[in-house]
Amino acid sequence: MKEEPKNLKSENRALTGRLLLLAIAMFGFGFLLVPLYDVFCEITGFGGRTNATAAVVEEAPDLSREIRIEFVTTVNSYAPFEFAADVDSMTVNPGKMYFATFTAKNLTKADRVAQAVPSVAPVSAAEHFTKIECFCFTSQEFFANEQRAMPLQFIVDPELPEYVDTITLQYTFFDTAQAAANNPL
């Protein structure tokens, strides 16, 4: 098998090369997990992810079923904003379009840019909660001390699993200017 020592050296070099290549490939695989994770979340709604761009949906109201929608709002600790839903909850029929508004206020004397990041619980409802229009699709610019209401238009898919009777929509409000300032380079 390895009688001749002069072959051993080239064998060692070849195997070392292959193993180094494997290590480098695994480093790349670590980064490949990022897009894979995004695809996985979009397909499954894993992590409570909902659609990030406007969707077009036909209305097909199912009046026999009522779903409670709860709104939860959080302001990121670095964001100098007030942010709340104008109503705490709504009762909706699947397949019917609804409006809700959220009000945010810039608490500083400077213009700021904010971004709301949504999450839906339970996870199994995430792919059935469709936003037609949402202030979370784009970043929101606020003048100094500006307060304004921002619209959300949504529809709950009648395909929503039977056992779900309550959906919680949660928004976290981030100050993107602050996020940029955290990154000094």
Add this chain to the structure above:
Amino acid sequence: MSTTVADLHDHHDDHGPAKGIGRWLFSTNHKDIGTMYLVFSLVMFFVGGAMAMVIRSELAIPGLQFVHPEFYNSMTTMHALIMIFGGVMPAFVGLANWMIPLMVGAPDMALPRMNNWSFWILPVAFSILLSTLFMPGGAPAGGWTMYPPLVLQTGDAFPYLIFAIHLMGISSIMGAINVIVTIINMRAPEMTLLKMPMFVWTWLITAYLLIAVMPVLAGAVTMLLTDQFFGTSFFLAAGGGDPVMFQHIFWFFGHPEVYIMILPAFGVVSEIIPTFSRKKLFGHDSMVYAAASIAFLSFIVWAHHMFTVGMPLSGQLFFMFATMLIAVPTGVKVFNWVATMWRGAMTFETPMLFSLAFVFLFTIGGFSGLMLAAAPADIQYHDTYFVVAHFHYVLVPGSIFAIMAAVYYWLPKWTGHMYNETLGKAHFWASTIFVNLTFFPMHFLGLAGMPRRIPDYSTQFTDFNTVASIGALGFGLSQLIFVWVIVTAWKGSKATDRVWEGAHGLEWTVPSPAPYHTFETPPKARIAGEAFE
């Protein structure tokens, strides 16, 4: 360094070690490098142990008495990083360096100069990591798992933490490549793969795990670095990233990592138990397949560390059952060890005592692991002291006991003298009693709801915490016996070549102490006698 290794071996039959510090700085000798790894690991074991003492002092009674909460959090974070990357992993690499060439009949590791690099990177990495204790903002305190966004709040220490992890990863990967190339290319001519000793087998599998997952950890911490300094948003929600994704990537590394720390331990006890039972290892081949199955399963169970972050029911079920499946090959191993002992002519020297304690106490850690694997129950146990009890049971009387067993087992081969058996046994009994006194009460604390990573607790947890702190102090002091046994290891009676009556394997066919160069011509199975089998 200009001559090749082959030249050295061909022309310097009596070539001994170089003199002075240069012997160690520029060493390409697997035995010297193995020794340096083991000494380094022992030093880190005491550094990490000192941090554990700070933790247990603070927790001995309720209230904040000795340290600030921020510093306490640094202690838990640094204790973990140092014990994992500086204590357990280098100890096993040191054992691999010393023993694998001797066990497969090779003259040295395949890549001796890379071997020198992989060791000397470690002191640099840990100097960087330990220097963070003196930096503005303190040492990393967000937990060894480095979850964002918390870890991004680390002060000046943050980039040093990342670079230290990078260096540790590079060192591990180089060490792993060396192990694989040595095992695959440099075995004695008649040693087929399935004739390899279990320690060599488990290390081969471990080395593949290291190459597969250490680069993923390097990738994850690189993403943290760019999120903090270069404006990326891998894990920042405001920029469209997802902090939960870090947990997925981290545990894709983290779960195989726990098997990196236990598979070589399986190998060690699979060497020791047959020796002191005076029987062949029961089910050698099934041990190999079990280790390989464990390694494979370790890649598909990572999300059991994060049941509480929320995932679909199907995901919970998959990760729960895949995790429980690991109990099958692990059970094969435990039963094989017991079957090896069955009707053996057993004696109870120190290495055997540590191995027996390993089998029993590691299994306790395995059982609490099964409890944690149950997704609905895990939501109650998550981030409590039950988890702390679990992983300390598999790591301290698991990995570390196996390392100690290995040191006692092979020490006479290294030094040429028998260690002090009485002190060895004293060390064993003190360690075993105190390790249980330390970690067993933590099960109860966790089930009662005490969270981990807190410097203070409700008064109903006082008694068990006090017991654990007394146990920890006793365990720490017991390790001084270990150091004393090692320091005086050259004073005992002369060891024979075989050292232990029941020992089999090529490493026992070379003289004690093992000469600086061994197996410059490969051994033949018929000369080594039963050594392979």
